Amino acid sequence: MYSMLKLGFEERIATLTLSRPEKRNAISRVLMEELLEALQAVEQSPAQVLILSAEGKAFCAGMDLEDLRALTEQSSEENLRHSQLIATLFRALYRFPKMTIAAVNGAAIAGGAGIATLCDFTLASTAATFGFTEVRIGFLPAIVSSFLVRQVGDKHARDLLLTGRIISADEAYRMGLVNEVVEAMHLEAGARRLAEQLLENSPASLRATKALLRSYAGDGLERELELGLEANAEMRKTKDFQEGVRSFLERRKPRWSE
Numbered sequence: 001m002y003s004m005l006k007l008g009f010e011e012r013i014a015t016l017t018l019s020r021p022e023k024r025n026a027i028s029r030v031l032m033e034e035l036l037e038a039l040q041a042v043e044q045s046p047a048q049v050l051i052l053s054a055e056g057k058a059f060c061a062g063m064d065l066e067d068l069r070a071l072t073e074q075s076s077e078e079n080l081r082h083s084q085l086i087a088t089l090f091r092a093l094y095r096f097p098k099m100t101i102a103a104v105n106g107a108a109i110a111g112g113a114g115i116a117t118l119c120d121f122t123l124a125s126t127a128a129t130f131g132f133t134e135v136r137i138g139f140l141p142a143i144v145s146s147f148l149v150r151q152v153g154d155k156h157a158r159d160l161l162l163t164g165r166i167i168s169a170d171e172a173y174r175m176g177l178v179n180e181v182v183e184a185m186h187l188e189a190g191a192r193r194l195a196e197q198l199l200e201n202s203p204a205s206l207r208a209t210k211a212l213l214r215s216y217a218g219d220g221l222e223r224e225l226e227l228g229l230e231a232n233a234e235m236r237k238t239k240d241f242q243e244g245v246r247s248f249l250e251r252r253k254p255r256w257s258e
Helices: 027-043 067-070 075-095 111-117 141-150 156-164 169-175 184-199 203-215 218-235 239-249
Strands: 005-010 011-016 049-055 098-105 107-109 121-125 129-131 164-166 180-182
Touching: 005 027, 011 027, 011 075, 011 184, 027 075, 049 141, 049 184, 075 111, 075 141, 075 218, 098 169, 098 184, 107 111, 111 121, 111 129, 121 169, 121 184, 129 169, 129 239, 141 156, 164 169, 169 180, 180 184
Parallel strands: 011 049, 049 098, 098 121, 107 129, 121 180
Antiparallel strands: 005 011, 129 164
């Protein structure tokens, strides 16, 4: 059914596993479409908690190289549609009515960091790392920035988004991106333990509480996402984006236009 994911159900817990270990679970258009389809399947199922994890050494290493290369050749309309797909996935995770737990086993970079931290709970192994590295390749962390500011505050968001640095699981915990850091061997058990704890609560109360928390963002989040979509599509037209992607693919330092 899925080419890049594995979806399973055990009583009231759904497990969704990114399954591209040879590509470090990088984000492609197909992966995003499959994630949206799987989220819909979980929403329609009897499961009350979703655990999101990944195979291999990385949780999600950002954009797939082939998709990244293709972005430099797309029209403005195509780039806007691609940005809209990313925004749709992030919205779906943020608004998902059931409980979500990300079990982050390794690197969660750029869009991968967004997927990991938009879940209700983010558990990280001691080997996990996080980074919003878009500025390193002349890109713009436009869509994830709205969520990130709400999670960690303005100063931490500026730090992560403007430096593009990679941080450890412990630093992510101190910033508020991660709920708990555990040894790698205990990551799956920790996610299961948390899921079982959530299942002791009233499902109706959990759904209502999540809906209430989402409502606090109001229309502001939607306005910010629309601004982000426009900025994202515009940035893809720039010389710095073209050079940043080329230098990344060619494994060399970029030569910026300014």
